[in-house]
Amino acid sequence: MPIVTGKTPAGLVKHAQKALNEKWWYVWGTFGNVLTESLLESKAKQYPTYNGGANKAIHRKHLGQTACDCVGLIKGYCMWNDAMDKPVYRSDLDYNTGMMYNAAKVKGPIGTIPDRAGICVYMQGHVGVYIGDGWVIECAGGRGAIRTPLSGSGATRWTAWFECPFINYGSFTTEKPSSGSSALKVGDRVKVKQGAAPWNGGKLASWVYNDTFDLMELKGERAVIGKGGAVTTAINVKNLNKA
Secondary structure (H helix, E strand, O other): OOOOOOOOHHHHHHHHHHHHHOOOEEOOOOEEEEOOHHHHHHHHHHOHHHHOHHHHHHHHOOOOOEEEOHHHHHHHHHHEEOOOOEEOOOHHHOOOHHHHHHHOOOEEEHHHOOOOOOOEEEEOOEEEEEEEOOEEEEEEOOOEEEEEEOOOOOOOOOOEEEOOOOOOOOOOOOOOOOOOHHHOOOOOEEEEOOOOOOOOOOOOOHHHHHOOEEEEEEEOOEEEEEEOOEEEEEEEHHHEEEO
């Protein structure tokens, strides 16, 4: 299993952000080349179900844009030649989504995802890049490169996370020590303990336990948490761990 020299989690995030900013388009079987008529014809012949017929007509509207599919966003980074500013094909890195996930040595169910930018998120047939702070960049059919929340409304139904087998993640460990609630302060990033209830009783949506939030307010044992300035819930501070 080749680790590609110079490829890092931070580099993968930067690559995904480049795809988002440049509005890369989704074409099945591509991994970061400019979409030309000849490339489209080749991919339509190779994958007629996904790139032929009506889909081919849609893709033709995006000629001149960079194209990749979901796993192409990741393997394209691993193949990327900075001097040429494009990917250079390597057969040993040409993995589909299932192959890449199965080859990963470090992975787990989505509920255990560490808040570490540059790891990958997975569901059967689809992958994306977690960029931190609860956001994912993925290349989706019919939409191209998009940014979506890791969980909650608008999120893809990810089932697992993994470290790309071609990238050196260094000495990073997925285990994070828990910190006591007494150590928390406004501005900290926090996670809600499994099964915890809101301050005023009731139930929390299941995705809340898998997400990371900002500690926005703290008065005694009452903590207010949210994301991007929007309040999610009030909760007893004893039910929070520092992320």
